[in-house]
Structure formats: C-alpha cells, structure tokens
Amino acid sequence: MSTQKLRKERIDRGIKVRSDGLYALMSWRELSYLTLPRFILIAGLLALPFLIPGMYWQRVISIVCIYAILALSFDFLAHYVGLVSLGGAFFIGTGGYIAGILNSYFSIPPVFTIPLAAILGGAVCTLFILPCLPLKGVYFAIITLMYPLFMARVIEAFDIFGGTDGIVGIDSFSSAFVEQYFVIGMLLIFLFGIRRLVTTDRGLIFTAIMDNDQAVKASGINITQYKALAVFIASAMGCLGGACLTHIYMWSGISQFALDFSILPIAATVIGGAGTLVGPIIGCLILVPVSEFLRDFGTLRIVFYASILVGFILFRSDGIMVFGQRKYEQFERWTKI
Amino acid sequence: MTDPILRMDNVSKMFGGVRALKGVSLDVFPGDVLGIIGPNGSGKTTIVNSITGFIKPTSGKIYFKNKNITGKKPHKIADMGVTRTFQIMRPYYSLPAYKNLVIPLFSPRARRTGGWRGGGSLGNRQTVAIDILEEIGFERDSYIPFKTASTLPTGYLKRLELARCLSLKPEIIICDEVFSGLSMSEIASMVPLIERLQDDGITIVMIEHRLRELFQVANRVMVLNFGEKLIEGTPSEVMADEQVKEAYFGSEKVEEVMTYA
Amino acid sequence: MEILVYGTINSVSLALMGLGFAMVYGISRIPNFAHGALYIICGFVTWTFFHKIGLPYSISIILSLGVNAILGMLMYRFILIRVRGMNISEIIASYAIGLIILEGLRFGGFRGMTYTLPVFMEGSMMIGGVPVDYHRLIMTIIGVLLITGLWVFTHYTKIGLALQGMAQDEQAALMLGIDSDLMAMLAMGFGAVLAGAAATLILPLGNIVVESGYHVLIMSIAVCIVGGLGSWMGAFFAAFIIGYAQILTSVFIGSHFQMVVAILAIILTLILKPSGLFGQQKELEERV
Ligand SMILES: Nc1ncnc2c1ncn2[C@@H]1O[C@H](COP(=O)(O)OP(=O)(O)OP(=O)(O)O)[C@@H](O)[C@H]1O
Numbered sequence A: 001m002s003t004q005k006l007r008k009e010r011i012d013r014g015i016k017v018r019s020d021g022l023y024a025l026m027s028w029r030e031l032s033y034l035t036l037p038r039f040i041l042i043a044g045l046l047a048l049p050f051l052i053p054g055m056y057w058q059r060v061i062s063i064v065c066i067y068a069i070l071a072l073s074f075d076f077l078a079h080y081v082g083l084v085s086l087g088g089a090f091f092i093g094t095g096g097y098i099a100g101i102l103n104s105y106f107s108i109p110p111v112f113t114i115p116l117a118a119i120l121g122g123a124v125c126t127l128f129i130l131p132c133l134p135l136k137g138v139y140f141a142i143i144t145l146m147y148p149l150f151m152a153r154v155i156e157a158f159d160i161f162g163g164t165d166g167i168v169g170i171d172s173f174s175s176a177f178v179e180q181y182f183v184i185g186m187l188l189i190f191l192f193g194i195r196r197l198v199t200t201d202r203g204l205i206f207t208a209i210m211d212n213d214q215a216v217k218a219s220g221i222n223i224t225q226y227k228a229l230a231v232f233i234a235s236a237m238g239c240l241g242g243a244c245l246t247h248i249y250m251w252s253g254i255s256q257f258a259l260d261f262s263i264l265p266i267a268a269t270v271i272g273g274a275g276t277l278v279g280p281i282i283g284c285l286i287l288v289p290v291s292e293f294l295r296d297f298g299t300l301r302i303v304f305y306a307s308i309l310v311g312f313i314l315f316r317s318d319g320i321m322v323f324g325q326r327k328y329e330q331f332e333r334w335t336k337i
Numbered sequence B: 001m002t003d004p005i006l007r008m009d010n011v012s013k014m015f016g017g018v019r020a021l022k023g024v025s026l027d028v029f030p031g032d033v034l035g036i037i038g039p040n041g042s043g044k045t046t047i048v049n050s051i052t053g054f055i056k057p058t059s060g061k062i063y064f065k066n067k068n069i070t071g072k073k074p075h076k077i078a079d080m081g082v083t084r085t086f087q088i089m090r091p092y093y094s095l096p097a098y099k100n101l102v103i104p105l106f107s108p109r110a111r112r113t114g115g116w117r118g119g120g121s122l123g124n125r126q127t128v129a130i131d132i133l134e135e136i137g138f139e140r141d142s143y144i145p146f147k148t149a150s151t152l153p154t155g156y157l158k159r160l161e162l163a164r165c166l167s168l169k170p171e172i173i174i175c176d177e178v179f180s181g182l183s184m185s186e187i188a189s190m191v192p193l194i195e196r197l198q199d200d201g202i203t204i205v206m207i208e209h210r211l212r213e214l215f216q217v218a219n220r221v222m223v224l225n226f227g228e229k230l231i232e233g234t235p236s237e238v239m240a241d242e243q244v245k246e247a248y249f250g251s252e253k254v255e256e257v258m259t260y261a
Numbered sequence C: 001m002e003i004l005v006y007g008t009i010n011s012v013s014l015a016l017m018g019l020g021f022a023m024v025y026g027i028s029r030i031p032n033f034a035h036g037a038l039y040i041i042c043g044f045v046t047w048t049f050f051h052k053i054g055l056p057y058s059i060s061i062i063l064s065l066g067v068n069a070i071l072g073m074l075m076y077r078f079i080l081i082r083v084r085g086m087n088i089s090e091i092i093a094s095y096a097i098g099l100i101i102l103e104g105l106r107f108g109g110f111r112g113m114t115y116t117l118p119v120f121m122e123g124s125m126m127i128g129g130v131p132v133d134y135h136r137l138i139m140t141i142i143g144v145l146l147i148t149g150l151w152v153f154t155h156y157t158k159i160g161l162a163l164q165g166m167a168q169d170e171q172a173a174l175m176l177g178i179d180s181d182l183m184a185m186l187a188m189g190f191g192a193v194l195a196g197a198a199a200t201l202i203l204p205l206g207n208i209v210v211e212s213g214y215h216v217l218i219m220s221i222a223v224c225i226v227g228g229l230g231s232w233m234g235a236f237f238a239a240f241i242i243g244y245a246q247i248l249t250s251v252f253i254g255s256h257f258q259m260v261v262a263i264l265a266i267i268l269t270l271i272l273k274p275s276g277l278f279g280q281q282k283e284l285e286e287r288v
C-alpha cells in the first residue's frame, strides 16, 4: 500500500533553469556546467587515437567516425526533416565509388577526391531521391532501401567499375594520423554544424515541414526545394564517409552498398537517442567496436546489433543520450502523493 | 464592371466515386467579403483546396486576375497572394507563436513584399512577426507571442492562422471556418478584425457555419449543397430563398437558425 | 512458348512469395520485413524435421507450417505490437527481426549448398514442346488454387469480410467490436503460414540458402508495391507483370538481370504512381 503512494519526482537543477534563459552565465561554475559535456565529447574524440592501442583498433576509430557521420545524417533527415531514409548504404556506396573512380581512373589525389566525392555524390544522390521526395512514410523508406540494392545489382549485372571485384589499387591516406584526425575533425564539424543549422530560424523550416508540410506550402514556400537541400546535406555527409572508407581500405566495391551501412546507423540512433544528434555518435561509439569485435564470429555481429535494436524498440527506450541528459539536468527523488 | 479577381469556372471534383463538387462557378470581385455556407460535407473545404492548389480539380478552370491557376502547386498560388487558413489547425506546436510566423516570412513573397505592413523590404523577421501578431490581437507586451503554440487557446491559434496569411501580404484570404470552435466573445472580437482586413483592401472568402456573424460581414453569400451551388446573392436574398430554407435549414425558420447558430 | 510456360511458372511463384506480405499489410497495415526470414526458416525447419528427426515429409511440412504460424504470432504479440501504427518503426523492427533470424541461421551453421528438400514428384512432362518437371506443375496448380481459395475466402466468408473491413477502416472495425490486435496477430500468423507454404512449394526446386531470404523479401515487396500496397488483386497481377518481365529479360538480355528488373519495377512504380496498379488510395491525396 505504502509503496503505491510514492512517485518519482523530477526537479530541474538550479543551474539548468537559469542557463536555459538568456541571462545564464553568472559564474565559472555555471559556465563549466554548460560546456563540460561538450568538452568531454570533443576532447574524448580527439584523444581517442592516443588512448587506443594496436593497429587494428586504431583503424576501428576511423570506422566508428564514419558510421557516426552516417548516423548523424540519418538522425538529421529522420528527426529534423521527417524523411526516414533507409538508404545509408546508398550514400556510402555512391561516395565510395566516386572517390574510387576519380582516384584510380583519373589519378586525382585523396585531398581532392574526398571533397569532390562529397559534392558530386551528394548531387547524384539528391538527383536520385528528388522524384521520391513527395513520398511519405513507408513509401519513402522502401524506395531508399531499394536504391543501394539497385546500384549493387546494376554494377554486378553490367560488370562496370570492376564488377564484383570492385576498384582496387586506390591511394590511402598519407598516414594513419591524418586519416584519423580527418574523420574525427569532419565528424565534429558536421555535428556542430548541423546543431547550428537546426536551431537557426531558417533551419526551423525543416522541422516545420516535418510537423506540418501543408502549412509550409500554404506559406508560399517550396517544400521540395528545402527537402532536396536537406537530402543534399545528408547525402554529402554520407558520401564523404564513403570516400574516406574507400581510401582507408584502398578499395571500393559492391559491399559498400551493403545493408550494414543502412541498418547500423539506425540502430546507433535508436540506442543513442533519436533526435539528439549526439546520441547517434554515442551509439556508434558503443555499437561499432562491439560489432568489430564480433567480426571473428561471422554474422553474429549482425545478430547482435539487430537484437539490441529490437530490444530498444521493445522497451520503448528514449536512448542513452536522453537518459543521460535527464540525469545530468534533474534531481530525482521519491515523494508521497 | 471590374474584372473578378478570382473566378471558378465550372469546377468539378471526384474523390474515387464521390462527387465532392459538381460544376461550381463563382466570381469574386476585389474588395468582396464572400461567404460560402452549406451543410457538412457539401464540399466547402474542397473548394478552398481546389483554389489553393492542394487538390487538382477533375475538370473546370480557376483564374486569379485572369491568369489560369488550375493545377498549380500550392506554394506557387500562395506566392501570387492567394492565401488560406486550415479548418483543422495544426500550428507548429513545439515553436513559440512568433516563430510560427518567422517561417512564412522566409517565403519568397514575404521577402518581396516585406510582410503585411512591409513596404517592399523585409526587416528583422522576428520583429516583423511580433508586429503582425500584435495587429492581429496578440498583446505585444505580454508573454503570449512567446508562448509555445501547444499552450495557446483555440482563439489565438485561429488568429495565428490568419497571421500566417497576413505575413504574405495577401490579396485574397480564404478562411475555412475561422469562427468554429470559438466562444461567443471570441467571435465578437474576431468580427472587427475581419472588417479591418477588408478595409485594408484584402478580398476575403469566408466559409462559415456561424450565419449571424457571417451575414454581418459578408456582402455576398453562396450556398452549397451536395457539391452544387444552390444560390448566390446578398445575405438578405439568400435568407429569403425558399430553396435554401429547404436544403440548408430544413423546416426551421431562418431567423431561428440565425439566433441559435 | 517457352516464355509463356516459364513466365507463368515464375509469375505464380512470385505471387506465392508476395501473398503473405500482401495479406499481412492488407489486414493489419504492418509492412512485415521479416517475411523473407519466415520463408527461409520454414525451409530449414522442414529440413530439420525431415532429415534430422526423420518424420515423414508431409508431416514435416505441416509441422513446420505450424511452427511458422506460432513464430509469426509471437513476433506480433511480443515485438510488433509495441510499434503498431508507427510504420517506419514497424519496418525497422520487423527487418531487424528478419536479420536476427537470417543471420542467426547463418551463424548457426546453415550455410552452403547442402540443404535441399525433396520434390513432391519426380519426372517431367512436355507442355507445348517445353519440358516442365512435375514439381513445377504441382507448384503452379497449388499456387493458383491457393490464391483463388484466398480470394473466395476474403470475399465470401464472414471472417474474410471482417478482415477486409478491418483493412479498410480500422477505427470503424474497432467500434464494431473487432479486436484489431487479435486480428493483426492472426494476420501475422497467417502471413507466416503463407510464407511457409511458398517456401515448401518453391524450395525443393533448389538449395535452401539464407540469401534467398533477402531475395524473397525484395520480390514480395516488388509484387506488393507494383500492385499497390494493400491490394491483393493488385499483387496477383503485378506478380504476372514482373514474372513475365523477368523471364523476357533473362531470355533476351541475360539471367543476372532478374533482380535488376524487380528493383527497377519498385523504383519506377514509386516514382510514377506510388499507389501502384490497384492501390486503394487512387491518388495519394490527403484530407486538408
Ligand atoms: N481527400 C479526400 N478523399 C476522399 N473524399 C474526400 C476527400 N476530401 C473530401 N472528401 C469528401 O468530399 C465531400 C466534401 O468534403 P468537404 O471537406 O469539402 O466538405 P465541407 O463542406 O468542408 O464539410 P465540413 O462542413 O464538415 O467542413 C465529403 O463527402 C468528403 O467525404
């Protein structure tokens, strides 16, 4: 009986309440309260290459960051624009192949192939997705799921770009150090860039389209244009990741269109906290290393992250990030009703 | 006589097997306040949707200032100055009221015209948004323009719908049931607002179930029944019409409906 | 003639693959992306019953269909019910379940070319100068019977009509006291049985490999999208269109284009006419 009369009460910490307003920063304590999580994230990511031992795990850092970029682009599209794209592999594959083609057929060095792949790849992906932008929900999800499969099958059937063998003999980054800091740097730039974008007034239009596209249309705004812009941003990010992947493995092939790249970022987003932008990165930091660790056990790693995904969906969890935020910003205590 | 600013020519719309509109023709002249009334499901919203491009009429043509706008995209039509409110309001609930207006102020038309009172150039969007909100009845010095839309009462949300139209500096506003769901006093405060918009030279089409207030502001009224135009005329003509009494008011006396509606 | 015969056979097998998917979506509006996994697992379960336990073939088939039905219902009862109505989550969740099943099977050692099921009947006959083995013939006949049976069931029996009613308007069905969760669970079970039936009919023609789980999923999506999501008749016609298109391309261009054709069909349909051939929403018009 007595337990039923208790409930958990959540109270905002004093600092949180004040720092939400404009007149926030009164002391170093409050300043550090606000910036500490950010600082830990940035410093942690930058320190990773020094903390992790071994060649193999050093490589995993880059892979984690690429997945994180992809997860970030998924989170942005799905939770700030309302386009749930299951086509992460499409972005990775397109970027990867463009970088591979530019490097091995035209011998352009990685310094240029990566930005070119991001921009060209973004344009290509946007062009493909453009006709499906009016589609909603299931339809958009299915078509974006089909594109990477389609590309893989086309490359296989026509035997272009090296067919099933892929393009080999591609230049790598000049050193592991450059490779790691480049992807880490890009990840941080994208993270803070997108956070900035979605909070500007113009960025609100994306969210408005997600909430109520009819009202945006009635406001005389061309929503296709804005959706295309969002898709371009997201796919350019994915393509950049793909291009990095190509140069890391010195190879681009059909497996870059594999569904791994579509599903793992989604799992990471669900685990880390949908719509938080940082959450997906945390999700990747957890999921990717474990899945690399399980690589020796064949397909067990897919079973592993699919199970985690189902688990999080099953228990309707908000994700780690939301949970952590709550713990950081609020007291919890039991009170009598 | 001047040319009509908006004209529907024999517009029909089929939804699958349902004929929502059957050859409706309509002229709206500059400065009009035209009322459209009709029972539920008679196709009023469908007219709004066809004019503003949200659905494509099955047949017939729609002209704005003698330009054919049939089948154009909604944002193009809004860009020409034909704006609408929605019967089912869905503001951007998570945003504060004034941010709800910042979004339409990003449209090309708002940038060209500078918003309702703007003289061709757009100032700071947030200031313009709050200016518009003030004119439409959000008390400026209160916190109401800064409250999130989800916490606002219906009356303010309806005004927010109108404000969105105004931020485009519209030539026509088509109001889909702005009075419904409001209390008597809220309606009473909306009526002068409509009159002020009319004084500003905005042509207004009002779809309404509240006949008394409608007849107060409208200079012409069209009655719709099962997707067909029954009659069009001045409020007194419409009230006197036998057919309308039959179809719309049933056996009741018009005056009674007017009192209790 | 060859095209006609093989086109028909291919079309019927596509229709069989897509039937379960169309059925589940039609009744409960759940895009069941674990469809391919259910298909494959039925094959392996039958194989286990038949080769490992040594049950008679027919009993193995019936038992594994039962297992499939239970699996489908459990999937709904414990997982999909949590995301009911959120289409994207349904896709992601069911796809993840499919991945767990398929990759779990692969991890558990079910890979390679060693898993086969016996055909129902050895031998072959000539139809219009084209050799057709008996199993393909039986498959086609059972397939057509199954599809017509299902059509009669949904159009002329009480339960079928209830299912249709629910497909059309869940709210109204709820008000009439039809338990939508129960119906959806049954639909998932029934869809799983159909996936299993397709598997037992089609799999004896080749090896049971995990990859064909993905293949079946894509094919069933293709059939349902082209036909119009939620329309069973549409799925049936679409199976014929895609089936013939595949046979034509493999005769005139090359057999490795079969998948390209199916995926291209999905993409083109979604771009040109998202509601498909027989979509229930004629145009994807919403109320404003
Ligand atoms: N998107 C749609 N799809 C199918 N039928 C529709 C659609 N929109 C409207 N209808 C049908 O068209 C007819 C007219 O609807 P409409 O919404 O225009 O009526 P209304 O006069 O606005 O009614 P109310 O007073 O309830 O707002 C109704 O029978 C309705 O069911």
Ligand SMILES: [Mg+2]
Residues within 6 Å of the ligand: B044, B045, B046, B087, B176
């Ligand atoms: Mg209406």
